[in-house]
Amino acid sequence: MESWHLAALLGFFAAALVLTVVVQRPAFQVAAAAAALVLLLSVRGVAAWRTVGALVPVVLAVALVNPLVNSQGATVIAMLPWGRPYTLEALLFGVQTGTMLATMLLWFASFNALVAGEKLSYLIGGSAPGVALVFTMVLQLVPRFQRRAQTVFAAFDGLGMGHGRGSAAQRVRQGARELSALTGWALEGSIVTADSMRARGFGSGRPMRLTVYRVGAAQAAAWAAMGLLLAVAVVGIAGGCATAQFVPVVSFPPPDGLFCASLVSFTLFLAMPSLVNAAERLRWRLSLSRI
Amino acid sequence: MALIAFQNLTFRYPGAGEPTLDDVCLEVGRGSLLCLMGRSGCGKTTLVRQLKTPLVPKGARSGRVLFDGVDVDAMDLRDQARLIGYVGQDPDSQLVCDTVGRELAFGLENVGAPREEAAVAVAETASYFGLQELMDCPVAELSGGQKQLVNLAAVLALRPQVLVLDEPTSQLDPVAAGEFLATVRAVNDDLGLTVILVEQRLEAAFAMADQVVVMANGRVAFQGSPEEVAASLGKCNHELCRCLPSAARIALALSGGTLQPCPLTVREGRRWLEGHLGGCQARACSAADPAAGTAESAGSARSGAGEQPACRPALRLRDVWFRYGRDLPDVLRGLSLTVEAGQLFALVGGNGAGKSTLLSLACGLRTPYRGRVETFGNRCALLPQDPQALFSWDSVAQELGDMVGAGVAGAASAGGAGDSAMTTEEVAALCHLKGLLDRHPLDLSSGEQQRIALAKALLVNPSVLLLDEPTKGLDALFKAELGALLQRLAQRGLTVVAVSHDVEFCAEWADRAALLFDGAIVASGAPSQLFAASAFYTTAASRIARDAVPGAVTVEDVVSACRSL
Structure with missing residues (x-):
């Protein structure tokens, strides 16, 4: 799904985040977490497990801390030293909140991997090309500044006046010298950049965006299906199928037809990008086997 | 008819007494490659910038600049951007976008080129320059030579009729510079593109031009074919x-x-x-x-001076091994080197041979993981490739004055060099900075900046001076001045170690030279022996x-x- 149109990607991730936040019922939550995890695995491969490993302590911490501040709940596991009960319901509620948080972070991780700076600036570029250019230039500014800072530090160090030597006063003075050298150099560079931009017609009129994302029939079909699935899921969630109560006792509305339909749609919607990826991979395998 | 004509062009910067361009008349034929030469400050850059209206500096101008019979001021900004390409000195700062592909498309986007046309232009430019593999590569990861090629390609993607190049190779090493000039020549030969090339490395550029213009004091001093210009310069024994x-x-x-x-x-x-x-x-x-x-x-x-017997060593490296990280390959492999006091020692070698690494080890900025670096109590100062990295004040006088305090603080700990420290006045005189003391360092030419940086280094009172590519961006005359200056310093007892790509410079001025290859010294001796024995790496x-x-x-x-x- 790397080839997807940026608007579609943004739309999907926005919907996924909202859905993740609004559902409370464990069935939905587990489905959302699983979909987010599978997507990250399909996008980033084995490297995704590192992110997952970092999220487990988050879930645990939220789960264990919640009962300390929330003492509602019918089933008391233990009494805290300061006289408040530590309840099972509050613990479960903590697990629910932690899972929601972790799922959101998983969506964000996939989002970052899929939507590069270029795509983002492309979307802004349609309406405000100047802003988009500034955006990409700012992104480059920091690494460029860092490289130059290294050069400046090394240059002064070579004359025996690095900022790591001498008394505190000397260090401060040296720091000021280096900062001044760095800004002077950067300003000089920015004049050159501005000249280079104007020499190539920047500001000569309304620019044209050249990077094009093509929307093929398969992609359009996938989007239509996703729109349908999202509609069913939203109807179910709006109808209260995804609500749950944790305190004082854990209770859900009884499962019915609408619940099943909206859970299935919800799961399929969130899993669609992973399915598309899997299909693309499968097609690649098949095409390879023919060679 | 000539494609470009400067007619009685006079230009004066605001507040300047003498005009920078004085009644310049010049015609550039369609498809020709014009090489513009002259001392720095003679008005070359001011002249070629007149062709690019958005880049014309502020000042009073009279006379006309015609492009294809039309006054450039009357040209539409988009036509101006499309038809007249411009590439300057600094490979890094000229890049605007994050990847090579976007950089190539930048100009086309700005002039609002139709999508299909632009896609073809980007594709064929990338193919011509062999940039296909690099299309998605972040520009920050390219080498200096590659960056400058991308700058050239980004301009050529607009399919200009004339290419204006203002000292495009001054920040490149000789190998990359040679490649760049070869590409310019190919563009001129294959595409028939008119090229105006302001250049200091004339060894190659001079012969490839079909028209050479020599400027002096804002005027066209000589013009004609390269042979004619060389002959007329020779006739009056011109400094150029x-x-x-x-x-x-x-x-x-x-x-x-x-x-x-x-x-x-x-x-x-x-x-x-x-x-x-x-x-x-x-x-x-x-x-x-x-x-x-x-x-x-x-x-x-x-x-002669270097060959005298009974010289004491000033810097010695013994079986030095170095790498930048545990898992990285060795940069220096068992390197041994002795530099004697008062010598002007030149170290030549290609990119990645370990030249700069060797300097930072000699200066004590890094330590080898095996072997020893001995400095015999000498104080080393290392001059970086970019002199600008050292400038933090608004005038040359302040730059030098600032070093006095810093130098004294440092010298106390280093035991001194034996001979007494030079005063600011002495150093300024030695480096020919007397007339520049009130100027802003960043406004000066590369040669002048190099001398300021050198003066700063001398004020630290070192007894071993280490120079990293000291001739980068200098024309032949500045190089000669620098060489003579380094020789004077060596005669005063200072040891000078210069690493450089510039074989011509090393052959002319060094007492001893060594060739560094693959992390070790493969040959060393007097420059006459070393370079005479070499078939490729020679003058x-x-x-x-x-x-x-x-x-x-x-x-x-x-x-x-x-x-x-």
């Missing part, structure tokens, strides 16, 4: 003769300044010298013995006179040896 290709310099010196046609390339030079010496031989002497003898004497005369003069006068490596060597034949 030094900038000419070695073949031309040798031929001009040996023929007394009058000859037609003047040889320009190594091939032409060899042929010319053969003919010239053939004539001499007929007149008298047998060539072989005296040739060898004179070359030897020429060599030993120059390296143009040596390549020209290799058979006739073995052992001569500089133009002066060749000339004096041939004269005595």
Whole structure:
């Protein structure tokens, strides 16, 4: 799904985040977490497990801390030293909140991997090309500044006046010298950049965006299906199928037809990008086997 | 009709007394490659910028600049951007976008090119320049030479009719510069694109031009074919003769300044010298013995100071091994090197041979994981490649004054060099900075900036001066000044170690030279021996006179040896 149109990607991730936040019922939550995890695995491969490993302590911490501040709940596991009960319901509620948080972070991780700076600036570029250019230039500014800072530090160090030597006063003075050298150099560079931009017609009129994302029939079909699935899921969630109560006792509305339909749609919607990826991979395998 | 015409162009910067351009009349034919030369500050950049309306500096102008019969001021900004391409000095700062592909498309986007047309232009430009593999590569990851090629490609994607290049190779190493110039030549040959090239590395550029213009004090001093210009410079023994290709310099010196046609390339030079010496031989002497003898004497005369016995070492590296990280490959592999006090020692070698690494080890900024670096109590100062990295004040005087305090603080800990520290005035005089004390360092030319940085380094009072690519961005005249300055310093007892790509400079000024390859010294000796023994890594003069006068490596060597034949 790397080839997807940026608007579609943004739309999907926005919907996924909202859905993740609004559902409370464990069935939905587990489905959302699983979909987010599978997507990250399909996008980033084995490297995704590192992110997952970092999220487990988050879930645990939220789960264990919640009962300390929330003492509602019918089933008391233990009494805290300061006289408040530590309840099972509050613990479960903590697990629910932690899972929601972790799922959101998983969506964000996939989002970052899929939507590069270029795509983002492309979307802004349609309406405000100047802003988009500034955006990409700012992104480059920091690494460029860092490289130059290294050069400046090394240059002064070579004359025996690095900022790591001498008394505190000397260090401060040296720091000021280096900062001044760095800004002077950067300003000089920015004049050159501005000249280079104007020499190539920047500001000569309304620019044209050249990077094009093509929307093929398969992609359009996938989007239509996703729109349908999202509609069913939203109807179910709006109808209260995804609500749950944790305190004082854990209770859900009884499962019915609408619940099943909206859970299935919800799961399929969130899993669609992973399915598309899997299909693309499968097609690649098949095409390879023919060679 | 000429594609470009400057008609009686006069330009004066605000507040300046003398005009920077003084009644310049110049025509550039369609498809020609014009090489514009002259000392820095003679108005070359001001002249070529007049072609790009958005880049014209502020000031008073009279006269006209015509492009294809139209005044450039009357041109639409988009046509101006499309038809007249411009590439400047700084490879890094000229890049605007994050990836190579976007950089190539940048100009086309700005001029609102239709999508299909633009896609084709980007694709074919990338193919022509061999940038296909790099399309998604972040520009920050490219080498300096690659960056400048991308800058060139990004301009050519607009399909301009004329390409204006303002010292495009001054920040590149000689290998990358050669590649860049070869590409410019190919563009001129293959596409018939008109090129205006302001250049200081004339060894290659001069011969590839079909029109050369020499500027001096804002005026066109000479113009014509390269042969004609070389001959007329030679006739009046102009200071810019030094900038000419070695073949031309040798031929001009040996023929007394009058000859037609003047040889320009190594091939032409060899042929010319053969003919010239053939004539001499007929007149008298047998060539072989005296040739060898004179070359030897020429060599030993120059390296005399360094060859004196009983010199004490100032810097010694013994079996030094270094790498930047545990898992990274070795940069230096068992390198051993001794530099004697008062020597001007040149270290040459290609990219990635470990030259700069060696300097930072010698300066104590890094330590080897095996082997020893001995400095014998000497204080080392390392001058970086970019002198700008050291400038933090608004005037040259402040730059120098600032070093006095810092230098004293440092010198106290380092035990001093034996000879007394130079004062700011002495250093300013030595580095020819007297007239520049009130100027802003960033407004000065590369040569002047290099001298300021050198002065700053001298004020730290070092006894070993380490220089990283000191000739980068300098024209032949500034190089000669720098060489003479370094020699004066060496005579005062300072040890100078310069690492450089610039074989010509090292051959001319160094007492000793060494060739660094793959992390170790593979050869060392007097420059005359070292470069005479090398077939590729040597000066143009040596390549020209290799058979006739073995052992001569500089133009002066060749000339004096041939004269005595």
